[in-house]
Amino acid sequence: MPILAALLVVILLGVAFAPQWWVHRVLRRHGVERPDFPGTGAELARHLLDQAGLTEVKVEPTEHGDHYDPDAQAVRLMPQHHEGRSVAAVAVAAHEVSHAVQHARGEAAFALRWRLARHLGWIDRVASAMLVLAPVVFIFIKIPLLFALQMAAGLLLFASEIVIHLVTLPVEFDASFSKALPVLARGRYLGASDLPAARSVLRAAAWTYVAAALATLLNVARWFRVFRF
Numbered sequence: 001m002p003i004l005a006a007l008l009v010v011i012l013l014g015v016a017f018a019p020q021w022w023v024h025r026v027l028r029r030h031g032v033e034r035p036d037f038p039g040t041g042a043e044l045a046r047h048l049l050d051q052a053g054l055t056e057v058k059v060e061p062t063e064h065g066d067h068y069d070p071d072a073q074a075v076r077l078m079p080q081h082h083e084g085r086s087v088a089a090v091a092v093a094a095h096e097v098s099h100a101v102q103h104a105r106g107e108a109a110f111a112l113r114w115r116l117a118r119h120l121g122w123i124d125r126v127a128s129a130m131l132v133l134a135p136v137v138f139i140f141i142k143i144p145l146l147f148a149l150q151m152a153a154g155l156l157l158f159a160s161e162i163v164i165h166l167v168t169l170p171v172e173f174d175a176s177f178s179k180a181l182p183v184l185a186r187g188r189y190l191g192a193s194d195l196p197a198a199r200s201v202l203r204a205a206a207w208t209y210v211a212a213a214l215a216t217l218l219n220v221a222r223w224f225r226v227f228r229f
């Protein structure tokens with residue numbers, strides 16, 4: 001039995017952390033500086049935004065992960081992608097610009113994803129609180145039905161979190177493969193020999209949110225955050 005339990009823990013840790021480890025590895029492998037590239041990720045993002053007529057969208061550096069902020073209308077890139085000249089910098093810049101294009105076009109999937117994401121923090125906290133408090137409630141009030149109901153509510157909230165990620169993935173794949181990759185290939189921003197690497201980076205960029213969410217699921221610090229309501 002202890003062996004089975006240990007195996008289960010190893011599998012759980014693998015499922016939770018392997019995707020994020022893979023995303024980091026892909027971005028690092030293709031983050032090698034390429035002096036032959038004409039510009040940085042930030043310069044390419046600016047150029048692609050202008051080409052799409054999105055001159056009002058800003059390009060800014062950030063320390064909190066590459067993303068597009070629809071409220072601030074800003075494409076934000078990590079320093080290595082903002083200042084860097086690499087396949088990763090080029091592909092990530094094109095991916096985040098694609099989110100700005102989705103926003104500007106009022107694409108339904110993007111709008112839905114963004115509305116749901118606003119509620120993610122709330123759902124997350126309530127779900128975590130219910131799962132953590134369920135055993136405590138059972139110790140003080142020995143009503144098994146109440147405990148079962150609380151567990152069910154907690155699991156239901158987690159399920160809704162999974163739905164948000166299922167809505168996110170099509171938006172991410174659209175940004176990477178329906179928008180960024182064709183733009184990079186058609187505009188000859190990358191040579192044919194660099195396109196397979198760009199494809200890997202774009203795949204990793206699409207999975208970033210889901211990979212991060214899986215990792216936080218087993219993040220112990222998160223359980224303690226629950227109590228700071």
Ligand SMILES: [Zn+2]
Nearest residue numbers: 172175205206
């Ligand atoms: Zn994205």
